[in-house]
Amino acid sequence: MELLIQNLSKTYSNGVKALDDVTLTIPQGMYGLLGQNGAGKSTLMRTIATLQEADSGSARLGDIDVLRDLDGVRRRLGYLPQDFGVYPRISAQDMLDHLALLKGVANSGERKRLVEAMLNKVNLFEHRKKALASFSGGMRQRFGIAQALIGNPSLLIVDEPTAGLDPGERNRFYNLLAEVGENVIVILSTHIVEDVLELCSKMAIIHKGRVLYEGGPDTAVDALEGRIYSRKIAKAELTQYEASYRVISNKMVAGRPLIHVYSEEPLDAEFAPARPSLEDVFFAKIGGLN
Ligand code: ADP
Numbered sequence: 001m002e003l004l005i006q007n008l009s010k011t012y013s014n015g016v017k018a019l020d021d022v023t024l025t026i027p028q029g030m031y032g033l034l035g036q037n038g039a040g041k042s043t044l045m046r047t048i049a050t051l052q053e054a055d056s057g058s059a060r061l062g063d064i065d066v067l068r069d070l071d072g073v074r075r076r077l078g079y080l081p082q083d084f085g086v087y088p089r090i091s092a093q094d095m096l097d098h099l100a101l102l103k104g105v106a107n108s109g110e111r112k113r114l115v116e117a118m119l120n121k122v123n124l125f126e127h128r129k130k131a132l133a134s135f136s137g138g139m140r141q142r143f144g145i146a147q148a149l150i151g152n153p154s155l156l157i158v159d160e161p162t163a164g165l166d167p168g169e170r171n172r173f174y175n176l177l178a179e180v181g182e183n184v185i186v187i188l189s190t191h192i193v194e195d196v197l198e199l200c201s202k203m204a205i206i207h208k209g210r211v212l213y214e215g216g217p218d219t220a221v222d223a224l225e226g227r228i229y230s231r232k233i234a235k236a237e238l239t240q241y242e243a244s245y246r247v248i249s250n251k252m253v254a255g256r257p258l259i260h261v262y263s264e265e266p267l268d269a270e271f272a273p274a275r276p277s278l279e280d281v282f283f284a285k286i287g288g289l290n
Contacts, residue, residue: 001062001154002027003048003185008057010043010209018043019054020209030181032196032203032217033189034282040209041189042082045159048187049079061155061185073155078148080141082159082189092135092143093119093128096150103151118146122176138169145176156186162195174198193279205285212285217278224276224290229261231271248283262289 003026010019018040035041046052048059050070059066066073096115105111119125122142135143141161148156162170178199180186188195196203196217205213213220233241238257241247246262260274262284284290
């Protein structure tokens with residue numbers, strides 16, 4: 001099964017064009033949707049999750065018309081929204097049980113087995129009796145995956161799931177997603193390049209509602225080979241370099257800016273040729289280069 005999104009557009013009533021003719025083919029496995037804040041990711045995710053309408057375009061999940069057959073999509077969808085902000089004082093176990101009931105698992109024995117399987121899968125079994133309100137950020141996100149997996153979805157949407165997690169929690173969350181992603185279409189929407197690099201074999205870059213790239217992360221990185229140069233400069237020189245070169249990023253390294261410059265011509269020896277990274281791809285694309 002794949003998710004086929006064609007020519008999807010959406011302009012909000014304030015005039016913001018959040019989606020501008022978006023066409024994507026999303027196969028099974030982990031798919032990264034990478035874009036800065038405000039790029040249109042949540043609008044796209046919410047539209048596919050049947051929570052809001054597009055102005056035009058179409059989307060199909062296998063043989064389901066996503067924009068018309070809302071119940072059909074909802075039966076196959078697991079969704080972890082960006083602001084999954086409800087952490088009540090009830091236990092993880094009771095909450096999952098309640099959600100499974102809402103999903104139509106009426107038999108209590110079956111529900112118990114399902115809830116235990118979910119808790120084990122996301123490594124929260126030993127915390128099952130604790131109140132959700134007491135969970136750490138990483139535990140909350142893992143619980144979010146458990147609730148999203150309850151209907152055994154064929155499409156799982158996770159919107160900005162790693163923001164706010166510490167490195168250990170982020171790794172645990174990556175491992176969980178990688179495991180889940182084997183048999184399901186998983187769309188991981190994120191502004192964090194590392195999320196995509198670690199997890200996704202296919203990706204798209206979205207910027208101002210438009211798709212700037214769709215394909216493998218490696219292919220995009222290879223295409224930049226020979227065009228990225230780096231140099232450590234003094235802080236005061238940054239403006240001058242930005243005026244003379246196509247500076248795509250600058251990072252502080254040991255207190256000094258390390259700039260990455262895009263150039264199709266070789267640069268002189270003050271610059272070192274750099275191996276392109278996915279971050280370079282991202283900044284080059286949203287800067288209108290390559
Ligand atoms: P992302 O998820 O990539 O941060 P969003 O889809 O949330 O992007 O937003 C895309 C653009 O649409 C932004 O400019 C945002 O301010 C605007 N936007 C989002 N939701 C609404 C809304 N309900 N009404 C008006 N503008 C909105």
